[in-house]
Amino acid sequence: MNPLDAICNKPRKDAVCVSQLRNAKKVDQAILQERPDVKIFLPFRFLFYKPQELFVPHTYNKFLVAPGGDHVISLIDEISFSFPPSPPLSQLDELDQDLFCNGDNRPINCGANCQCTHMVDIPYNAIVEVVLVDEVQSPNLSHPFHLHGYSFNVVGIGRSPDQNVKKINLKHALDLDRRGLLHRQFNLPPAKDTIAVPNNGYVIFRFRADNPGYWLFHCHFLFHIVIGMNLIMHVGTQQDLPPVPQGFPRCGNHLPPITPPHAIHDYK
Ligand SMILES: [Cu+2]
Numbered sequence: 001m002n003p004l005d006a007i008c009n010k011p012r013k014d015a016v017c018v019s020q021l022r023n024a025k026k027v028d029q030a031i032l033q034e035r036p037d038v039k040i041f042l043p044f045r046f047l048f049y050k051p052q053e054l055f056v057p058h059t060y061n062k063f064l065v066a067p068g069g070d071h072v073i074s075l076i077d078e079i080s081f082s083f084p085p086s087p088p089l090s091q092l093d094e095l096d097q098d099l100f101c102n103g104d105n106r107p108i109n110c111g112a113n114c115q116c117t118h119m120v121d122i123p124y125n126a127i128v129e130v131v132l133v134d135e136v137q138s139p140n141l142s143h144p145f146h147l148h149g150y151s152f153n154v155v156g157i158g159r160s161p162d163q164n165v166k167k168i169n170l171k172h173a174l175d176l177d178r179r180g181l182l183h184r185q186f187n188l189p190p191a192k193d194t195i196a197v198p199n200n201g202y203v204i205f206r207f208r209a210d211n212p213g214y215w216l217f218h219c220h221f222l223f224h225i226v227i228g229m230n231l232i233m234h235v236g237t238q239q240d241l242p243p244v245p246q247g248f249p250r251c252g253n254h255l256p257p258i259t260p261p262h263a264i265h266d267y268k
Pocket of ligand 1: 142143144219220221224229
């Protein structure tokens with residue numbers, strides 16, 4: 001299952017790709033319409049720090065020392081996810097809206113290591129298509145992406161059909177899609193809640209956003225969660241949610257804010 005080489009667009013005897021499976025159950029026909037209501041391209045990659053960048057005074061950047069010794073964070077759509085201090089589901093009112101961002105609303109002057117609570121808003125009951133694009137491209141590394149709250153139908157998986165393109169990226173995936181070359185198969189696409197994105201490849205899945213809430217979507221490698229390979233799919237509005245039960249547990253920020261340089265007193 002799920003060969004790492006991601007060669008899924010021609011017959012083979014040694015492996016089965018998820019896209020070659022068929023759903024044993026009926027599939028919601030609306031999911032299979034040509035155009036989804038919402039289409040979200042999500043490229044993901046690593047960002048490499050120079051170690052000295054991690055010792056700039058009054059900063060405290062998260063990072064992972066990868067096996068090769070690189071100091072990295074993860075970006076999805078050029079954003080590294082940071083968790084909010086309280087759950088949006090039960091304490092949204094207390095969260096500063098400036099914590100949240102997405103590809104269309106990046107914080108001003110957010111640098112290469114842009115960090116915020118990455119949240120994508122999805123209308124209730126919309127048919128959503130997600131296109132994951134692997135820009136990491138470490139050999140034999142396939143990121144297993146998992147969505148909470150749903151199962152999704154996998155309609156496409158593979159690598160660029162263009163032999164001249166050595167590495168896939170967002171621009172190329174958009175171009176393939178425009179030219180009708182991002183293949184989708186609508187014959188009983190299998191339902192999954194986790195899918196490994198083939199190295200240097202893409203995955204296309206769809207779901208009906210009929211479960212309102214704030215759902216984490218993330219790579220399932222623990223190290224990658226910690227360094228930001230996540231986002232929140234926010235489905236519907238507060239009106240679509242039941243009230244918070246009385247006495248529901250609460251939490252807040254246990255980290256003091258980082259003191260900005262101008263506020264440091266010089267005690268001579
Ligand atoms: Cu990952």
